Amino acid sequence: MSNGSFPPTPGRLRGALVTVAVVAVVCAAGWLAWYALRDDGGRDAGAAAEARHTPTGSAAPHTGDTGGTGHTGQTSHTGSGQADRADDSGTSGNSRKKPLKGMVVVIDPGHNPHNNEHTAEIARQVDIGNARKECDTTGTATNSGYPEASYTLDVSRRVRKLLEAQGAKVVFTQDGDRRYGPCVDERARIGNRAHADAVVSVHADGAGPGNRGFHVIAPAPVHRGKADTSKIVAPSRALADQLISRFGQATESKPANYLGGGSGLTVRDDLGGLNLSTVPKVFIECGNMRDREDAARLTDAHWREQAARGIAQGITDFLRG
Structure with missing residues (x-):
């Protein structure tokens, strides 16, 4: 159509x-x-975006290198700007997070919670080099009955956690898992066999009321029988100095008012744990359990955590030189 x-x-x-x-x-x-x-x-837009996010003149990240020397535990760091950004995955960042990697620390919790059940065994005499002395003692306690052995284990376990977090290998002389002791000569041997970079024996004192404060005991020069402290006197004194400083800061405690002339330091030649040590070692008496003010601190869990931090930081400062 x-x-x-x-x-x-x-x-x-x-x-x-x-x-x-x-x-x-x-x-x-x-x-x-x-x-x-x-x-x-x-x-052009992609290039502009890339230019906005790329610093002018930037270089490839530097991984850095680390190294420890003897008992000082010194750590060397280079390339701080780039290395800081490598903390999550770079070698240098991991080294800074674990400054005590490769170090061995022996913590010696004073006495043993079971010593009072084995009084005959701990009364046995052992050779401490310049004398003979009992294997161990039961330790002291607060007037309310809180034992020194319980205090030393609690603080030592806290110290261990802090040091392990920084990469240290921590060895205990006892962890409440022995029938008694160990004897003072064996405590020294444990540190020696471990080739420890530092040993700290944790205690609390049992002086009279009104005597308060902390002190650190360093080894005196002893060269007799099995004892020869000639090589450890100087490094042990350096360890003591760091502990005195850091413990006082962390706990806001003052050095003992009844010995050491207010310095927080005493030197002794009658302790087998020091006489027989071949590695840097000190004792720390964290306070007087028989004094009401000190006892209130020693029995407080928060204060014990601060005490552990002070001890751990003092050890760390010593090892890092």
Whole structure:
């Protein structure tokens, strides 16, 4: 059925085809130009973003190196800016998080909670080099009955946790897991066999009321029989000095007012644990259990945590030189 139009002539058909071709070429050229501009713009934007996040003149991260020397435990760090950013995965960052890695610390919790059940055994005499002395004692207690042996174990376990967190290998002479003791000569041998970088024997004193404060006991020069402290007197004194400083700061305690001339330091030649040691070793008497003020601190768990922190920090300072 007709709609009133006429079929196209050959001339009209050619003209229409030419028009379509021209339009197609123009569109293709426009599309190509737009795509090229978009691509260049994307690359320029990416380069600009990269430039914004890359510091000028930055260098490749430096991993740094670490090393310990003898009992000082000195650690060397280089490239502080880049190394700080490597803390989560870089070698240098891990070394700083574990400053005592490779160090051995022996903690000697004074006495033993079971000593009072084995009085005959702990009364046995042992050789301490310049004399003979009882194997061990029961230790003292507060007037309310809190035993020194319980205090020393609690604080020593807290110290162990802090030191292990810094990478140290911590050895105990006893952990409440022995029938009694060990005897004072064996306590010394445990530190010697471990080739300890430092040994600290944890105690609390049993002096009269009104005598309060802490003190650290360092070995005197002893050269007799099995005892020869000549090589450990100086490093033990350095360990003592660090403990006095850090323990006082952490606990806000004052040095003992009844010995040591207020210095917090005493030197003795009658303790087998010191006489027979071949590695740096000291005793710390954290307070007087027989004094009401000191006893209130010694029986407080929060204060014991502060005491442990002071001991751990003193050991750390000594080992790091």
